[in-house]
Amino acid sequence: MAERVGRFTVKMSKKPSIIGFAASGGKKEKSGPIGDLLDKSFDDDLLGQDSWEQAESALLCNSISLALKKAELKNDQADVIFAGDLLDQSMSSTFGLKQFRIPTVGLFGACSTMALSLSQAALAVDSGWANVAVAATSSHFCSAERQFRFPLEYGGRRTPNSQWTVTGSGATVVGFESRESAPKIDSVCIGRIADLGVTDANNMGAAMAPAAADTIKNFLTDTGTTPDDYDLILTGDLGEIGSRLLQDLLERDGIMLKNNYDDCGLLIFDKDSEVGAGGSGCGCSATVLCAKILPEICKGKLGRVLFVATGALMSPKSAQQGLSIPAVAHAVLITS
Amino acid sequence: MAERVGRFTVKMSKKPSIIGFAASGGKKEKSGPIGDLLDKSFDDDLLGQDSWEQAESALLCNSISLALKKAELKNDQADVIFAGDLLDQSMSSTFGLKQFRIPTVGLFGACSTMALSLSQAALAVDSGWANVAVAATSSHFCSAERQFRFPLEYGGRRTPNSQWTVTGSGATVVGFESRESAPKIDSVCIGRIADLGVTDANNMGAAMAPAAADTIKNFLTDTGTTPDDYDLILTGDLGEIGSRLLQDLLERDGIMLKNNYDDCGLLIFDKDSEVGAGGSGCGCSATVLCAKILPEICKGKLGRVLFVATGALMSPKSAQQGLSIPAVAHAVLITS
Numbered sequence: 048m049a050e051r052v053g054r055f056t057v058k059m060s061k062k063p064s065i066i067g068f069a070a071s072g073g074k075k076e077k078s079g080p081i082g083d084l085l086d087k088s089f090d091d092d093l094l095g096q097d098s099w100e101q102a103e104s105a106l107l108c109n110s111i112s113l114a115l116k117k118a119e120l121k122n123d124q125a126d127v128i129f130a131g132d133l134l135d136q137s138m139s140s141t142f143g144l145k146q147f148r149i150p151t152v153g154l155f156g157a158c159s160t161m162a163l164s165l166s167q168a169a170l171a172v173d174s175g176w177a178n179v180a181v182a183a184t185s186s187h188f189c190s191a192e193r194q195f196r197f198p199l200e201y202g203g204r205r206t207p208n209s210q211w212t213v214t215g216s217g218a219t220v221v222g223f224e225s226r227e228s229a230p231k232i233d234s235v236c237i238g239r240i241a242d243l244g245v246t247d248a249n250n251m252g253a254a255m256a257p258a259a260a261d262t263i264k265n266f267l268t269d270t271g272t273t274p275d276d277y278d279l280i281l282t283g284d285l286g287e288i289g290s291r292l293l294q295d296l297l298e299r300d301g302i303m304l305k306n307n308y309d310d311c312g313l314l315i316f317d318k319d320s321e322v323g324a325g326g327s328g329c330g331c332s333a334t335v336l337c338a339k340i341l342p343e344i345c346k347g348k349l350g351r352v353l354f355v356a357t358g359a360l361m362s363p364k365s366a367q368q369g370l371s372i373p374a375v376a377h378a379v380l381i382t383s
Numbered sequence: 384m385a386e387r388v389g390r391f392t393v394k395m396s397k398k399p400s401i402i403g404f405a406a407s408g409g410k411k412e413k414s415g416p417i418g419d420l421l422d423k424s425f426d427d428d429l430l431g432q433d434s435w436e437q438a439e440s441a442l443l444c445n446s447i448s449l450a451l452k453k454a455e456l457k458n459d460q461a462d463v464i465f466a467g468d469l470l471d472q473s474m475s476s477t478f479g480l481k482q483f484r485i486p487t488v489g490l491f492g493a494c495s496t497m498a499l500s501l502s503q504a505a506l507a508v509d510s511g512w513a514n515v516a517v518a519a520t521s522s523h524f525c526s527a528e529r530q531f532r533f534p535l536e537y538g539g540r541r542t543p544n545s546q547w548t549v550t551g552s553g554a555t556v557v558g559f560e561s562r563e564s565a566p567k568i569d570s571v572c573i574g575r576i577a578d579l580g581v582t583d584a585n586n587m588g589a590a591m592a593p594a595a596a597d598t599i600k601n602f603l604t605d606t607g608t609t610p611d612d613y614d615l616i617l618t619g620d621l622g623e624i625g626s627r628l629l630q631d632l633l634e635r636d637g638i639m640l641k642n643n644y645d646d647c648g649l650l651i652f653d654k655d656s657e658v659g660a661g662g663s664g665c666g667c668s669a670t671v672l673c674a675k676i677l678p679e680i681c682k683g684k685l686g687r688v689l690f691v692a693t694g695a696l697m698s699p700k701s702a703q704q705g706l707s708i709p710a711v712a713h714a715v716l717i718t719s
Contacts, residue, residue, distance in 0.1 A: 048384070048510065048511040048512075049510060049511060049512040050511075050512075051462070051512065051513075051514070055486055057512045097704070098704055100700060100701070100704070101704075126387070127573055131489075131491055133472075134698065134700070135471040135472070135698040135699065135700055136469075136471070136491065136493065136696060136697065136698035136701075137491045137696075138698045138700055138701055140491075141576065141696040141698075141701075141709050142701065142706065142709060144576055145576040145577070145578050145709045147575075148575050148576075149575060150391055150572075150573035150574060150575055151573070151574070151575060151576055151711065152490070152492075152499065152503065152573060153467075153490060153491035153492050153499070153696075153711075154488070154489060154490060154491065155467055155472065155473045155476075155489035155490065155491045156488075156489050157472065163488065163489070167488065167503075170507070170510065170512055171506070173510075174384065174385060174506065174509075174510030174511075174512065175384040175385060175386075175510075176384075176385040176386075176387065176393045176506055176510065177387075178387070236486075237463055237486035237487070237488060238486060238487070239483075239484050239485060239486055239487060240477065240480055240481040240484075240487055241481070242481050360472060360473075360477040360489075361472065362470065362471040362472035362474045362477075363471065364436060364470070364471055364474055365436070365472075365474055365477075365478065368433070368434055368436070368437075370478065373477050373478060373481045375487065375489075
């Protein structure tokens with residue numbers, strides 16, 4: 048039975064494995080540093096659909112189908128899907144998942160969704176109430192811009208500290224199996240909502256850094272470990288500004304992140320003026336995890352990865368009302 | 384350890400209990416059939432806040448605080464909160480929950496959220512990874528109208544088959560305790576997204592009925608039971624049209640819902656022209672459950688209640704794109 052460690056962390060009893068995983072991305076993601084690692088990429092941003100939102104649904108379905116196939120499972124062999132996205136009423140997940148006819152737990156964690164869904168899938172499998180659980184999420188540059196900023200047609204100029212929403216999706220299948228190389232979930236740490244009063248929706252990294260610091264600190268305290276105990280501590284999509292802020296915040300508590308720290312928002316795109324402070328969106332940490340990190344764990348290149356996806360939980364309405372941006376970060380310790 | 388029963392149902396091993404619960408509502412809810420049963424009601428629709436969305440947050444916080452108090456627990460004694468709402472990016476939950484500083488799993492299930500959150504809280508406690516889990520949700524007539532239909536100031540005329548969003552919130556605290564009268568969670572059935580092509584956002588009952596039929600059928604099949612085995616089968620907010628449609632759909636499969644069937648959307652308001660086909664919103668099933676049903680279980684008036692909250696998963700954007708309304712229903716069997 049899963050065991051609580053300290054106040055916030057839960058350690059799995061049986062080490063559920065990630066028995067299948069897949070990442071899909073768009074054209075820009077394909078041309079970036081992890082482009083060759085994607086399972087599938089699409090040159091057409093619309094993926095042959097009628098809207099950006101439906102294109103995002105197609106991206107999500109593609110990743111889930113691929114991940115199930117790689118786990119050598121049929122759709123009806125999954126007991127539950129945990130998924131969500133950034134859009135109003137999780138539109139891309141809702142419309143994407145209806146084709147699967149699998150019991151569905153809709154999640155909302157904005158860009159933290161990959162870690163949130165993976166944590167819930169791992170807990171479900173470890174607890175035995177699901178034999179196979181899918182965890183997945185997606186984002187699309189065009190649906191996110193229209194949702195949170197301006198329709199692309201406006202041609203609005205972006206601020207240098209804004210981040211570029213990843214057109215991508217990642218899916219993992221959690222279960223038990225004999226293949227020894229499959230990455231295992233060791234423990235999870237569910238985050239608390241943190242809000243330090245940042246109101247600039249173009250500076251989400253700064254809004255999310257305090258949540259990431261809170262969760263990392265909680266996890267290290269609960270487990271009695273230090274950053275040196277991990278091969279990689281990987282945040283979701285803090286980007287340049289948020290990553291530096293996170294390091295500063297943790298340093299104040301005597302926690303030093305060194306060379307074993309990185310951020311998915313800094314790994315997904317080549318540095319250019321268009322990208323701003325880095326990648327973001329649910330698909331950012333999801334594609335980096337599924338395309339780059341999990342394969343490296345399978346190959347034995349990485350042993351212990353603390354994956355901390357971060358989410359800025361603002362809505363267009365809260366921004367219009369001048370409210371600050373609450374954020375959350377969820378952590379999953381994945382081991383070889 | 385929780386045990387899978389059939390393809391969709393999970394039976395708890397230890398019968399986690401609902402050790403605290405509370406319901407809050409607005410003025411209209413106060414004057415309705417369950418008005419006297421509410422733990423707290425507010426005459427001021429804004430609850431002293433600056434916006435309808437923030438008023439909804441206050442409603443949610445009020446219910447959670449009351450439920451924790453009734454369970455004789457402090458905030459920091461809860462290990463996790465499962466919550467969500469109808470608004471874009473779950474705005475009322477996000478902004479409401481940040482004050483609690485408890486690990487938070489954001490959910491999206493639209494009006495099915497009370498059953499979805501209760502199912503996840505029960506599974507967490509039964510599995511042992513949480514000792515105490517909160518499940519809560521809310522809706523507000525004014526924030527929902529502005530979100531999904533028209534700002535109130537337009538004074539738009541409502542169709543007769545539309546439903547009236549409940550201004551209300553319900554919260555439950557799941558844990559283990561010795562008080563024998565506390566309602567227990569026996570089993571849960573997580574729903575699949577169903578979409579039969581209904582596109583009228585003013586007829587959500589019709590859109591949700593197929594999902595409710597699917598989940599009820601799955602649960603009865605998995606458990607080898609019939610409607611006669613329950614004191615009450617209670618759907619979330621199908622309203623008049625959806626309830627009749629559900630009965631028709633189940634009848635085709637030889638499942639007859641009789642006098643032990645009811646719908647929260649028909650229980651919450653007095654019948655008047657304003658209300659249309661009944662109540663709706665996350666707060667509808669949440670307030671009816673927490674104000675009326677759980678107390679009746681405690682008093683021994685009801686023994687076995689199959690609570691099936693239903694959610695219409697459309698977004699304003701999907702409606703604008705002319706897409707149909709996917710729906711989901713989650714079931715929780717609550718026993719005395």
